[in-house]
Every structure is written in C-alpha cells, then in structure tokens.
Amino acid sequence: MSNPYSQIFRAPGAKAFAAAGFLARLPLAMVTMGIVAMISQTHGEYWLAGAVSATFALGNAFMSPQISRLVDRHGQSRVLIPATSLSVAAFSVLLLAAHFHWPAWILFAAALFATTMPSMPAMVRARWSELYRDTPQLHTAFAFESVADEVVYMAGSILAVGLSVAWFPEAGPLVSTVFLAVGTALFVTQKSTEPPVRFTESGGSSAIRLPPVQILTFVLVAIGTIFGTAEVTVIAFTRQLGQAGAASFVLAGYAAGSLVVGLVFGALKLKMPLERQFLIAIAVAAATTVPLLFVSGVAMLALLLFLSGVSISPTLITAMGLIERHVPAAKLTEGITWAMTGIGIGMAVGSFVSGWVIDRFGAADGFWISLAAGFVALTVALLGSCRLTPASKEDRLCAAAA
Numbered sequence: 312m313s314n315p316y317s318q319i320f321r322a323p324g325a326k327a328f329a330a331a332g333f334l335a336r337l338p339l340a341m342v343t344m345g346i347v348a349m350i351s352q353t354h355g356e357y358w359l360a361g362a363v364s365a366t367f368a369l370g371n372a373f374m375s376p377q378i379s380r381l382v383d384r385h386g387q388s389r390v391l392i393p394a395t396s397l398s399v400a401a402f403s404v405l406l407l408a409a410h411f412h413w414p415a416w417i418l419f420a421a422a423l424f425a426t427t428m429p430s431m432p433a434m435v436r437a438r439w440s441e442l443y444r445d446t447p448q449l450h451t452a453f454a455f456e457s458v459a460d461e462v463v464y465m466a467g468s469i470l471a472v473g474l475s476v477a478w479f480p481e482a483g484p485l486v487s488t489v490f491l492a493v494g495t496a497l498f499v500t501q502k503s504t505e506p507p508v509r510f511t512e513s514g515g516s517s518a519i520r521l522p523p524v525q526i527l528t529f530v531l532v533a534i535g536t537i538f539g540t541a542e543v544t545v546i547a548f549t550r551q552l553g554q555a556g557a558a559s560f561v562l563a564g565y566a567a568g569s570l571v572v573g574l575v576f577g578a579l580k581l582k583m584p585l586e587r588q589f590l591i592a593i594a595v596a597a598a599t600t601v602p603l604l605f606v607s608g609v610a611m612l613a614l615l616l617f618l619s620g621v622s623i624s625p626t627l628i629t630a631m632g633l634i635e636r637h638v639p640a641a642k643l644t645e646g647i648t649w650a651m652t653g654i655g656i657g658m659a660v661g662s663f664v665s666g667w668v669i670d671r672f673g674a675a676d677g678f679w680i681s682l683a684a685g686f687v688a689l690t691v692a693l694l695g696s697c698r699l700t701p702a703s704k705e706d707r708l709c710a711a712a713a
Contacts, residue, residue: 315451315578322442324504331501332435333459335494338428338487340467343368345483346405348471350418352480353409363405363418368659370426372652378429379648380517383641386508387434388499394427395495401425402488406481428491432460433647434498440635440643441506447580453631454577457624461570509641518646523637526695527630528653533688534596534626535657537681540665541565541616542658544677551674554609561613568620576625585636586699589629593692596622597685603678627654633699657684 320326343364350360381390401424408417439452471483499505518524542562549558581588599619606612630650638646661684665677 316455319448319452324501328438328501328504331494331497332431334490335498336431336463337467338491340463341471341487345471345487348475349409349480349484363422366419367422367425370423372655374426375430376645376648376652379433379645382644387505391429391495391499394429398425398428399488399492406484410481430648430651432651433644436647437506437644438504451577453628454573457627458570458573461566464566518638518642519649522698524646524649526698528649530688530692531650531653532657533684535654536661536684539658539661540677540680543662543665547669547674557609561616564613565616565620568617569623572621573624585629585632590692592622592625592629593689597689600681600685
C-alpha cells in the first residue's frame with residue numbers, strides 16, 4: 312500500500328512551497344510568547360509585556376483576513392512581499408525599542424504595524440487546493456497541514472521562550488523575524504505553484520459574508536476557546552499541585568494526541584459526507600471536555616488531555632475541506648484565513664476568561680469554560696449543519712429545518 316503523504320509531494324514544486332511555508336509559519340507560534348518573554352525581561356513589567364503581545368495578536372486577527380482578501384484579488388507575490396516587509400520592519404523597531412528602552416507607545420505602535428504578517432497556513436493551503444481540487448489528495452494535504460500546525464504549535468512557543476532565556480531577551484522575536492523574512496521570500500519565489508487570480512461577479516464582497524464561512528468561523532472560535540482554556544488551566548492546575556514543571560509535558564501530550572490522529576485520519580479514504588465528519592469531530596471535542604471537570608492529579612490530566620487532543624486535527628481537516636467546498640476559488644485564501652483567525656480569537660478569549668475564573672474560583676474550575684465552549688461549538692454546528700451540506704441538498708434541508 313502506497314504512502315498517501317508521499318503521493319501529495321509528487322506534484323512539481325510541492326516540496327519546495329511546503330518547506331518554505333513551514334518556515335514562514337513558525338512566527339505565528341513564536342511571536343506572542345516571544346514578545347512576553349522579551350519585554351518582561353527588558354522592562355520587568357508583565358502587564359506591559361502582555362498588553363503589547365495582545366495588541367499584536369488581536370490586531371493580526373483583524374488584519375490577516377484583509378491581507379488574504381488582497382491576495383485573492385491581486386495574487387500571493389504582489390501582496391505577500393510588501394505586507395511581510397512592513398511586518399519585518401515593525402518587528403525590527405519593536406526589538407530596538409525593547410533593547411534601548413524607548414517609550415512604551417513605540418512598543419505598541421510597532422506591534423500594531425507588525426500585524427500585517429500574513430496567514431501563511433492559509434497561503435499554503437490555497438496552493439494545495441490549486442493542485443488537488445476535487446481529488447482525494449486534497450484531504451491528505453489538509454491533514455498534513457494540520458499536523459504541521461501542531462508541530463509549529465508545540466515547538467514555536469518553547470523555541471521563542473527558550474531562546475530569550477538562554478541567549479538574550481530579544482533572541483526569540485529576532486529569530487522569529489528572520490524566519491518570517493526568509494520563509495516568505497522562499498515561498499513567493501515558487502511561482503509555478505502560485506494560485507492564479509480569479510474574478511467573480513461578487514468579487515468585491517468578503518468571504519465572511521458567506522453563511523458557511525460564518526458558521527465554521529464561529530464554531531472554530533468556540534474550539535479555539537477550548538485550546539486557550541487548556542493552556543492556562545493546565546499551568547495553573549500543575550502549579551497548584553506543586554508540579555509546575557509538568558505543564559509543558561501535559562500540553563505537549565495534548566498536541567501529540569492531535570498529531571497522531573491527524574496522521575491517521577489524513578491517510579483514510581472515508582466515504583462518510585464531510586459535513587457529518589465535521590459534526591462528529593465537534594461532538595467528540597465537546598464530549599471530551601466533561602471528564603476534565605473531575606481531574607484529581609497530573610497523570611489523570613495528561614491522559615484526559617491526550618484523549619481530548621484526538622478531535623483537534625479531524626476538526627481542522629474537515630473544516631478546511633468544507634471551506635474549500637463552499638468558498639469560490641476567487642475568495643478561498645480569505646475564507647481559510649477567517650477559519651484560522653477564528654481559532655486564534657478563541658484562544659485569546661479562552662485564555663482571558665479562564666484566567667479570570669481561576670483567579671476567582673480555583674485552578675480546576677477553569678475547565679468549566681472548556682465545557683461551555685464545547686457546548687456552544689456543538690450547538691452552532693448542529694444548527695448550521697444544513698448550510699454545510701452540498702448545494703444540491705442545502706435548500707431542501709434548510710427548508711425542512713425552517
């Protein structure tokens with residue numbers, strides 16, 4: 312039996328753009344924690360570090376879909392080069408401002424201009440879609456991308472913080488900026504696999520106006536909330552038990568569960584409708600939040616989060632498949648970016664709300680936010696399922712639901 316992952320890389324240029332895209336996406340996981348590690352050391356103020364990091368994270372959540380919309384209208388090369396150049400320049404100013412203790416407003420301004428950093432996972436997925444649209448290989452390619460995201464998630468934050476602690480405070484963001492510049496430059500030179508610019512009658516409207524994109528993005532906001540809650544709650548819970556060092560191990564296991572299942576799921580050739588696969592993945596994500604309320608030790612926490620992680624990759628793979636199905640090719644990059652942005656927004660919400668709950672009620676109670684987010688995700692997915700079916704069935708199902 313042939314390896315389905317080796318098959319997707321047989322297309323000319325696939326290995327080159329995937330490798331460059333992997334390098335260029337590392338900053339997505341490195342920047343926010345890198346900023347916190349840098350400024351907390353250079354200025355000794357965690358509130359300032361968190362505020363500057365949040366300025367970038369929330370600003371990029373708003374800006375990246377706009378960058379992707381421009382990409383759909385003008386092409387990857389024409390947009391990625393100036394957008395990345397501005398982001399790299401802004402990060403450079405941020406590094407200098409932190410090192411030389413320039414006024415705080417410069418830190419915030421630099422972080423704000425750096426938000427033009429493009430969503431490289433969306434750019435790479437758009438290329439896979441162009442290569443394998445309407446073929447089984449696209450499912451495998453999206454699975455590979457989900458696994459790549461998990462690897463970046465596991466390695467990025469650790470790398471950023473580790474560099475800043477081991478070398479000098481600016482090391483993490485500096486290396487991240489280099490990865491962004493070099494990775495994007497290598498990516499845009501792969502002209503043969505760049506998706507062509509397409510025009511449609513509705514080319515002026517945003518992909519977020521499409522009901523399937525709205526549903527999927529909102530569901531992924533809830534799923535992202537589960538992720539963000541897990542990060543904060545694990546750190547607080549292990550610290551409460553006097554085993555703070557175990558947090559990294561537990562969170563790595565959470566990501567590892569997703570990585571392993573993602574590899575297996577991507578190799579399968581399921582005949583079940585894609586929208587049903589998505590609903591099952593969301594149902595599993597919601598169901599696995601319930602046992603977390605009864606965690607009593609680190610070993611139990613690690614096991615339950617590993618099991619909870621099995622739903623992550625299938626959720627992302629099927630969500631991207633549904634985006635590719637329902638979004639016109641002329642708006643695909645923006646549609647994918649909205650979905651990816653939904654996860655990022657959810658993680659920010661989960662981190663903030665669970666932190667408040669933990670401060671008020673205790674570490675273990677943070678998982679109530681996971682439970683609530685899982686319920687919201689499943690409810691929205693069920694209510695919006697008629698909009699996620701193929702066009703031939705959509706009108707009939709939605710009419711019946713009405």
